Amino acid sequence: MARLLPCLVYTLAFCLLAINVAADDDKPYVYASPPPQQVYRYHYKSPPPPPPAYYYKSPPPPPSPSPPPPYYYKSPPPPSPSPPPSYHYKSPPPPSPSPPLPPPYYYKSPPPPSLSPPPP
Secondary structure (H helix, E strand, O other): OOOHHHHHHHHHHHHHHHHHHHHOOOOOOOOOOOOOOOOOOOOOOOOOOOOOOOOOOOOOOOOOOOOOOOOOOOOOOOOOOOOOOOOOOOOOOOOOOOOOOOOOOOOOOOOOOOOOOOOO
């Protein structure tokens, strides 16, 4: 603690001095500017530039292309109504003759077995 005491005293003295200097600001500071320098009023006029040896003429601008004419849509004419084709009725052909029917089938039973001699 004994080593801190001198530092604290110096710090406190510095703060009091700074506050005192800052508080002594009641007199405004007057800035005295130096006297103006002598201004010489000499204006230099340069000679006019020499005239050019030739005059450049730019080519004329290209002709602007004219816009295409406006497009008007023309729809095709409606188809002309054609008369319906004439209708001729054709009767169907007569039926073709069917093949003759086969005779009816009659079942015939097999003949009875014939008696044969017994095998030897």
